[in-house]
Amino acid sequence: MSEETNDATQEISLDAAGARPLFQLSTMGKVGVGIVVFWIVVALIGPFFAPYHPADFVSDESYGPMSAENFLGTDYIGRDILSRVLHGARLTMSLSFLATILAFVVGIGLGFTAALSGPRIDMIISRIYDAFLSIPTIMLGLVVIAALGSSIPVLIVTAGLIYSCGLYRIARALALDIKVMDFVEAARARGEKLPWIIRREILPNAVVPLVAEFGLRLVFSILFISGLSFLGLGVQPPTADWGVMVRENLGGLYGGSPAALVPAAAIASLTVGINLIVDDFSAQRGQEIAEEMI
Amino acid sequence: MENLLQVEHLRVEAKVGPKRFAAIVKDVSFSVARGEVLALIGESGSGKTTIALSALGYSRPGCRIAGGRVILEGADVLTLDRETLRKLRGRRISYLAQSAAATFNPSLTIGEQVTESTVLHGVMDQETANARAVDLYRQLDLPDPESLGRRYPHQVSGGQLQRLMAAMALCSGPDLMVLDEPTTALDVTTQIEVLRAFKDIIRDQGTAAIYVTHDLAVVAQIADRILVLRGGDIVEMGDTAQILNNPAHQYTRKLMAAIRPPPAVGGDGGAVAGEEHLEPPVIRVKDVTAGYGRITNGKPAATVLYDIDTEVDRRSVVGVIGESGCGKSTLARVIAGLLPPAEGELLLDDHDLEGRLEDRSLEELQRVQIVFQMADVALNPRQRIGDILGRPLELYHGLKGAKRDKRVAELLAMVELPESFSIRYPEELSGGQKQRINLARALAADPDVILADEVTSALDTIVGAAVIDLLKGLRERLGVSYMFISHDLSTVASFADRIVVLYAGRIVEDGTTGNILGLPSHPYTQLLLSSVPELRQGWLEDVMRSRSALAGIAREVESTDTGCPFYPRCPVAIDGVCETTPVPYREPVAGHRIACHREIDELVAFEREL
Numbered sequence: 001m002s003e004e005t006n007d008a009t010q011e012i013s014l015d016a017a018g019a020r021p022l023f024q025l026s027t028m029g030k031v032g033v034g035i036v037v038f039w040i041v042v043a044l045i046g047p048f049f050a051p052y053h054p055a056d057f058v059s060d061e062s063y064g065p066m067s068a069e070n071f072l073g074t075d076y077i078g079r080d081i082l083s084r085v086l087h088g089a090r091l092t093m094s095l096s097f098l099a100t101i102l103a104f105v106v107g108i109g110l111g112f113t114a115a116l117s118g119p120r121i122d123m124i125i126s127r128i129y130d131a132f133l134s135i136p137t138i139m140l141g142l143v144v145i146a147a148l149g150s151s152i153p154v155l156i157v158t159a160g161l162i163y164s165c166g167l168y169r170i171a172r173a174l175a176l177d178i179k180v181m182d183f184v185e186a187a188r189a190r191g192e193k194l195p196w197i198i199r200r201e202i203l204p205n206a207v208v209p210l211v212a213e214f215g216l217r218l219v220f221s222i223l224f225i226s227g228l229s230f231l232g233l234g235v236q237p238p239t240a241d242w243g244v245m246v247r248e249n250l251g252g253l254y255g256g257s258p259a260a261l262v263p264a265a266a267i268a269s270l271t272v273g274i275n276l277i278v279d280d281f282s283a284q285r286g287q288e289i290a291e292e293m294i
Numbered sequence: 295m296e297n298l299l300q301v302e303h304l305r306v307e308a309k310v311g312p313k314r315f316a317a318i319v320k321d322v323s324f325s326v327a328r329g330e331v332l333a334l335i336g337e338s339g340s341g342k343t344t345i346a347l348s349a350l351g352y353s354r355p356g357c358r359i360a361g362g363r364v365i366l367e368g369a370d371v372l373t374l375d376r377e378t379l380r381k382l383r384g385r386r387i388s389y390l391a392q393s394a395a396a397t398f399n400p401s402l403t404i405g406e407q408v409t410e411s412t413v414l415h416g417v418m419d420q421e422t423a424n425a426r427a428v429d430l431y432r433q434l435d436l437p438d439p440e441s442l443g444r445r446y447p448h449q450v451s452g453g454q455l456q457r458l459m460a461a462m463a464l465c466s467g468p469d470l471m472v473l474d475e476p477t478t479a480l481d482v483t484t485q486i487e488v489l490r491a492f493k494d495i496i497r498d499q500g501t502a503a504i505y506v507t508h509d510l511a512v513v514a515q516i517a518d519r520i521l522v523l524r525g526g527d528i529v530e531m532g533d534t535a536q537i538l539n540n541p542a543h544q545y546t547r548k549l550m551a552a553i554r555p556p557p558a559v560g561g562d563g564g565a566v567a568g569e570e571h572l573e574p575p576v577i578r579v580k581d582v583t584a585g586y587g588r589i590t591n592g593k594p595a596a597t598v599l600y601d602i603d604t605e606v607d608r609r610s611v612v613g614v615i616g617e618s619g620c621g622k623s624t625l626a627r628v629i630a631g632l633l634p635p636a637e638g639e640l641l642l643d644d645h646d647l648e649g650r651l652e653d654r655s656l657e658e659l660q661r662v663q664i665v666f667q668m669a670d671v672a673l674n675p676r677q678r679i680g681d682i683l684g685r686p687l688e689l690y691h692g693l694k695g696a697k698r699d700k701r702v703a704e705l706l707a708m709v710e711l712p713e714s715f716s717i718r719y720p721e722e723l724s725g726g727q728k729q730r731i732n733l734a735r736a737l738a739a740d741p742d743v744i745l746a747d748e749v750t751s752a753l754d755t756i757v758g759a760a761v762i763d764l765l766k767g768l769r770e771r772l773g774v775s776y777m778f779i780s781h782d783l784s785t786v787a788s789f790a791d792r793i794v795v796l797y798a799g800r801i802v803e804d805g806t807t808g809n810i811l812g813l814p815s816h817p818y819t820q821l822l823l824s825s826v827p828e829l830r831q832g833w834l835e836d837v838m839r840s841r842s843a844l845a846g847i848a849r850e851v852e853s854t855d856t857g858c859p860f861y862p863r864c865p866v867a868i869d870g871v872c873e874t875t876p877v878p879y880r881e882p883v884a885g886h887r888i889a890c891h892r893e894i895d896e897l898v899a900f901e902r903e904l
Contacts, residue, residue, distance in 0.1 A: 204676035
């Protein structure tokens with residue numbers, strides 16, 4: 001051990017993590033990041049590279065084969081699948097991203113408020129959410145959209161509110177744990193107000209589990225929104241959306257056309273990619289927590 | 295004697311970076327014979343636990359055993375495969391951790407847990423193991439040995455649980471037992487009972503033991519030989535008598551010097567008359583009753599403090615002592631506003647101080663600061679030291695930018711830490727350094743009173759002594775008052791002007807430090823005083839002998855609404871009076887109160903006997 005010095009030995013404390021980077025990617029994690037970055041790039045600039053307009057009928061053939069003109073073939077009414085997938089990426093991803101952000105803001109805001117502002121408020125919010133949670137998500141989505149009609153804002157708000165349930169539970173539990181720590185007591189004794197305590201004492205200590213949660217919720221809302229679109233209640237044709245595309249081209253599967261599989265593969269790869277990152281992240285955090293506990 | 299365990303040239307390394315290791319234990323060799331107790335002592339970070347764990351062939355995550363041999367009766371433990379090692383740990387070596395409360399699973403019965411490992415490793419069948427457990431309970435002086443196994447961990451006291459952990463470790467009849475600070479978290483009164491039980495059972499079972507602790511006075515009672523460690527190296531090794539009476543190394547002498555001698559008992563400390571009040575006290579607590587849960591008729595569902603009446607003078611130190619659960623911390627929380635009292639009032643400089651935090655002005659909040667016991671959890675791990683110290687400056691004094699940074703540097707200097715610490719996070723600091731930051735945060739407010747709750751209890755002797763010196767210095771320089779809460783009487787006695795003794799939520803005695811240490815005093819104060827371990831061999835036996843006069847050390851504490859709460863443990867209790875009649879306050883001299891039914895003369899006579 002040539003690097004070893006006496007000073008180094010004095011400084012070491014087993015509990016101190018030192019200046020360790022928050023998170024180092026494993027191979028699978030890197031694959032996940034690669035996939036997600038690829039789709040983000042596609043969502044940002046993909047439409048500029050699309051060979052055709054997504055609504056144009058470029059071929060007379062339905063379920064046209066892959067060819068030089070139509071790289072991934074055409075769909076049931078002869079539109080270019082590649083162009084539609086590229087355009088759909090933007091819509092599918094931004095919808096679910098916005099819905100997840102909404103779920104976060106509402107769920108965490110209410111969760112922290114419930115945990116920190118006394119038993120009565122906690123009970124009221126918690127019981128409302130319990131009632132909300134008792135309805136299966138897809139059914140709730142169906143009912144809301146059937147009642148209000150399908151538009152993009154309605155979709156975002158519905159998905160956001162549905163997924164805020166889980167976040168509310170997690171945020172509330174985290175805040176309840178952190179709230180009893182002495183540093184929060186110390187802040188209270190100092191005379192800090194609730195918003196400051198939430199922002200400076202609670203939130204920084206809840207960030208890590210919430211980041212992992214963000215990835216998972218994002219996957220859920222991608223699947224939820226695509227699912228609604230597949231059922232015909234989400235994004236409405238002719239707008240290009242991956243869920244819509246799967247539904248439209250389902251019939252082609254009998255004839256051996258891959259038209260429905262391309263958007264399905266897109267959804268699958270994006271969700272798998274996000275999951276790989278989340279897994280990697282939580283596995284490492286779990287390891288650290290296990291080490292701290294021993 | 296034949297050596298049971300032989301450790302040769304042990305070297306343990308900790309990971310300090312990618313592919314970088316530094317030695318935390320360097321070339322340590324020692325041996326333990328059958329039936330011998332070897333103590334490993336040193337400050338935190340000296341590698342004592344790491345060495346003790348290596349006897350089980352175990353190293354903590356992030357560490358690796360890099361060299362040496364650990365030979366248990368001819369076989370090198372370090373070369374064994376996992377399965378053999380597992381069997382070895384279950385049958386022949388057992389480990390006893392610091393916190394019994396964390397070791398026991400609250401949802402399984404005590405009996406299941408005590409016998410689990412023994413049965414699992416096939417040492418004996420369940421019935422034999424149960425019988426052996428009952429036997430061990432009896433040897434450990436536990437109540438109701440026959441039925442104890444069917445109870446759950448929360449149904450017994452902390453000291454009993456600690457002893458049960460010894461039963462768990464001994465159930466399989468191991469050859470070697472590793473005890474890691476088993477009495478550090480206990481009150482002095484409980485520590486005695488646990489120490490005595492450990493000592494007896496180790497002797498009766500003929501088990502060898504490695505006893506890890508930082509407390510030399512404890513070691514003096516139980517160890518045959520002592521190994522003094524520092525920074526992963528052996529400083530000195532020898533027989534207990536030699537180390538205590540004739541330490542060869544300077545560092546050993548330093549360790550011994552850091553132990554405060556137990557307060558001198560006896561004498562006529564009561565001669566000091568009550569001092570005159572030139573200024574009003576900074577804090578007055580008037581007839582405060584407080585607790586948790588819904589309040590009905592001025593009494594909370596779980597009352598912790600009853601009719602507390604005390605005060606803190608300007609520039610003075612009031613020590614509050616008592617066993618855990620007596621309400622010391624609750625008193626600090628009430629004064630800090632974290633727990634509004636159910637009844638009674640608080641005064642700050644003769645002005646009413648509201649019970650609820652929300653009703654106090656910023657200035658009132660600034661003048662009363664609380665320092666929490668556990669620096670580990672009192673500092674937000676996600677804030678830099680500069681922000682932790684800077685926040686009170688901003689909030690109370692409106693300091694910003696460069697002015698704030700300058701003051702932060704001054705505060706760090708005040709607690710003897712370098713300015714560069716302001717960019718560090720709490721986890722990069724040692725326990726003692728964190729406690730200094732914890733204190734500096736209270737000082738940042740520029741307070742009149744600091745409520746210090748067990749601020750030295752989690753620190754080892756040398757670091758704790760340094761923190762106390764720091765507090766003393768700050769009091770001289772800044773003129774702050776302290777309410778110093780501790781279960782460690784010797785620390786309080788070395789520091790406080792007045793002492794308040796709490797028992798089961800009531801003040802049983804208060805007065806100047808001289809009053810409290812001198813005669814007469816409350817029987818409970820006597821019990822506390824005589825429980826502080828002395829740095830000499832044989833103290834435990836002596837004190838146990840005189841204890842036989844003090845009936846029952848560890849009876850359950852009961853909070854009674856009538857009569858004296860100490861009655862069930864009191865050696866001079868008067869049957870038919872003490873448990874039913876409200877206790878009068880005796881006042882031997884002005885300013886010294888003793889809550890007891892006995893006359894002062896009777897108390898003096900009784901205490902002289904001891």
